[in-house]
Amino acid sequence: MNLVTPSNGQFMVAGYVVAGIVYFGYTVLLLRRQRALDRRWRALPAPPAPPSAPPPPAAAA
Amino acid sequence: MSADLISGPTRVAVDATPREMHRLAPPSFVTATWLIARKDMIVELRTRTALLAALALSLLSIVIFNFAWDPTAVAAIDLAPGLLWVIFTFSGLLGLHRAFGVEQADRAMDTLLGAPIPRTAIYAGKALGNLALVLLVQLVSIPAALVVYNLEVARVILPLGGIALLAGIGLVAVGTLFGAMTTSTRASELLLPVLALPFFVPVVTAAAQATARLMGGRPVDETIGWLKLLAAYDIIFVFACAFAYTVIADE
Amino acid sequence: MSISTPSARPARTIDGLLLAGLFAVAGAVTRAIWFTPVEARQGLAQKIFYIHVPSAFIALYVAFGLLAVSSALYLWLRDPRLDRMAESAAEVGLVYMSVVLLTGPIWGKTVWGTWWTWDARLTLTLFLWFVVLGLLLLRQSIDERSMRARYSAVLGLLAAILVPFIHISVYLFRTLHPRPIVLKPSAPSLPGSMLTTLLISIAAFLLLFVGLMRVRYRYATQRDELLAAEGTE
Numbered sequence: 001m002n003l004v005t006p007s008n009g010q011f012m013v014a015g016y017v018v019a020g021i022v023y024f025g026y027t028v029l030l031l032r033r034q035r036a037l038d039r040r041w042r043a044l045p046a047p048p049a050p051p052s053a054p055p056p057p058a059a060a061a
Numbered sequence: 062m063s064a065d066l067i068s069g070p071t072r073v074a075v076d077a078t079p080r081e082m083h084r085l086a087p088p089s090f091v092t093a094t095w096l097i098a099r100k101d102m103i104v105e106l107r108t109r110t111a112l113l114a115a116l117a118l119s120l121l122s123i124v125i126f127n128f129a130w131d132p133t134a135v136a137a138i139d140l141a142p143g144l145l146w147v148i149f150t151f152s153g154l155l156g157l158h159r160a161f162g163v164e165q166a167d168r169a170m171d172t173l174l175g176a177p178i179p180r181t182a183i184y185a186g187k188a189l190g191n192l193a194l195v196l197l198v199q200l201v202s203i204p205a206a207l208v209v210y211n212l213e214v215a216r217v218i219l220p221l222g223g224i225a226l227l228a229g230i231g232l233v234a235v236g237t238l239f240g241a242m243t244t245s246t247r248a249s250e251l252l253l254p255v256l257a258l259p260f261f262v263p264v265v266t267a268a269a270q271a272t273a274r275l276m277g278g279r280p281v282d283e284t285i286g287w288l289k290l291l292a293a294y295d296i297i298f299v300f301a302c303a304f305a306y307t308v309i310a311d312e
Numbered sequence: 313m314s315i316s317t318p319s320a321r322p323a324r325t326i327d328g329l330l331l332a333g334l335f336a337v338a339g340a341v342t343r344a345i346w347f348t349p350v351e352a353r354q355g356l357a358q359k360i361f362y363i364h365v366p367s368a369f370i371a372l373y374v375a376f377g378l379l380a381v382s383s384a385l386y387l388w389l390r391d392p393r394l395d396r397m398a399e400s401a402a403e404v405g406l407v408y409m410s411v412v413l414l415t416g417p418i419w420g421k422t423v424w425g426t427w428w429t430w431d432a433r434l435t436l437t438l439f440l441w442f443v444v445l446g447l448l449l450l451r452q453s454i455d456e457r458s459m460r461a462r463y464s465a466v467l468g469l470l471a472a473i474l475v476p477f478i479h480i481s482v483y484l485f486r487t488l489h490p491r492p493i494v495l496k497p498s499a500p501s502l503p504g505s506m507l508t509t510l511l512i513s514i515a516a517f518l519l520l521f522v523g524l525m526r527v528r529y530r531y532a533t534q535r536d537e538l539l540a541a542e543g544t545e
Contacts, residue, residue, distance in 0.1 A: 255445075259446070
C-alpha cells in the first residue's frame with residue numbers, strides 16, 4: 001500500500017463513506033429532532049376534554 | 062420630508078382650481094421615487110457615514126492589494142480587472158448595509174409605508190439612492206485603481222464608466238431588496254453578504270471579464286457578450302426585486 | 313385547529329417510507345460495489361458515480377425544483393403547507409447537494425488529477441448550496457411565521473431566476489477559457505449492467521428523498537401546531 005498517495009480503491013471507499021456519513025447522519029438528526037418535539041408535545045398541559053364523538057356504528061353482525 | 066408625501070390628500074379644498082387639485086393628488090410613481098431618492102441622498106450627504114465607509118474600504122483595499130502580489134511575476138493588467146470588481150462588490154455591500162440603517166431609528170419605515178405611494182416607488186427610490194452612492198464611490202475608486210496600478214487610463218475610462226453603471230444597477234437592484242429584508246432580522250450584518258454574494262457573482266464575473274478584455278485591447282465582440290449578460294441581468298432583476306419588495310413590505 | 317388531536321401523531325418508530333428508502337440505498341450500494349463491473353479506465357473510484365449522479369439529479373431537479381415551485385405557489389396562494397414544503401425541500405436538498413459537493417471532488421481527483429475544475433454542474437451545485445444555506449439561515453433569523461414564509465418564498469423565487477444566469481456565466485467563462493480534455497464521467501453510452509445499476513441507484517435515492525421529505529414535512533407541521541398551542545397557553 002502506498003502511504004503517500006491513496007490507491008484508487010481507497011478513493012472509492014472514501015467517497016462511499018463520506019456519502020454514508022452525510023445521509024445517515026442527517027437521518028439520525030431528523031429522528032432526534034422529532035423525538036425532542038414529541039417530548040415537548042407530551043409536556044403540554046392536558047387540553048380541555050374534547051366533545052365526545054358518537055362511536056362509529058358497529059359492523060353488521 | 063415624509064410629511065410632504067402624506068399630508069397632501071388630507072387637505073380639503075372647496076374651490077380648488079385644476080392646478081391646485083393636481084397638487085392635492087398623491088404623488089406619481091416618478092415623483093415619489095425621486096422624492097425618496099432625494100431624501101436618502103440628502104441624508105447621506107449630510108452624515109456621509111456610508112459614503113465614507115465604502116470609499117475608505119475601497120481605496121484601502123486597492124492600496125493593500127498592491128502589496129499582496131509580486132508585480133514581477135504577475136502583470137497589473139492581469140490582476141487589476143478582477144480586483145476592481147471584487148472591491149466594488151465588498152464596498153458596495155458595506156454601503157448598502159449602512160444605507161438601510163437610515164430608516165431604523167424612530168421606525169421611520171412605518172411612516173413611509175403608510176404614505177399613499179406605490180411600494181415599487183419606495184423600492185425604486187431607495188435603489189436609486191443606493192446607486193448614486195455606489196457610483197460616487199466608483200467615481201473615485203476606478204481612477205484611483207488605474208493610477209495605483211499604472212494602467213492606461215484614457216482609452217478605457219469611458220467604457221469602464223459604462224460597465225460601472227451596468228454593474229452598479231445589478232448590485233443595487235438585488236442589494237436594496239436584500240438590505241430591506243435583512244435589516245429587521247438577527248445577525249443582519251452577516252446575513253446580507255451571505256444572501257447577496259451568490260447573486261452578485263454574474264455581475265462581478267461579467268464586469269471583470271468585460272474589463273479584462275477592454276484593457277487587453279481584445280476585439281469588441283468578446284466584451285459585448287458579457288455586457289449583454291449584464292444588461293439582461295439588470296433588467297430581469299430590477300423587475301423581479303421590485304415585485305419582491307411589494308411582497309416584503311406587506312407588513 | 314384542534315390541539316387535542318394533532319394531525320401528525322408522534323411517531324414511536326421510524327417512518328416506513330424512510331426505512332424503505334434506507335434499505336433501498338443499502339441495496340443499490342451493494343449492487344454498485346460488488347455486482348457491477350469495474351470501469352476499465354477509471355478503476356474502482358468510478359463507482360462513486362452511482363452515488364454522485366443520482367444525488368445531483370435529485371438535488372438540482374427534484375429538491376430545488378420543489379423549492380422553487382412551492383415558493384412561487386406560496387407567493388400566489390399563501391398556504392402555510394407550501395411554506396413547509398419549501399422548508400423541507402430546502403433542508404433535504406441541502407443534504408443531497410452536500411453529498412454531490414463532497415463525492416464530486418473525491419471522484420474528480422482520480423479522474424482529473426485535481427480536486428476541482430469548475431465543472432458546470434458542480435459549479436451550479438456549489439452556488440445553489442450557498443443560496444439554500446442562506447435561505448435556511450434567513451428562516452432561522454425570523455421568528456414570525458408569516459414574515460418568515462414570505463421572505464423565504466421571495467428568496468426561493470429569486471434563486472430560481474438566478475439559475476440560468478449562473479449557467480450562462482459558467483458557459484461563457486468556460487468557452488472563453490478552454491480547459492484540457494476532460495473525461496466525461498456521465499457519458500450516456502453506458503454498458504448495460506452499469507446503466508441498470510445507475511437506474512436502480514436513482515430509484516433508491518429518490519425513495520430515500522421521499523422518505524426524508526415526509527419525515528421532515530411532518531416535523532414542520534407538528535412543530536407549527538406545537539408553537540400555536542404553546543402560544544395560546
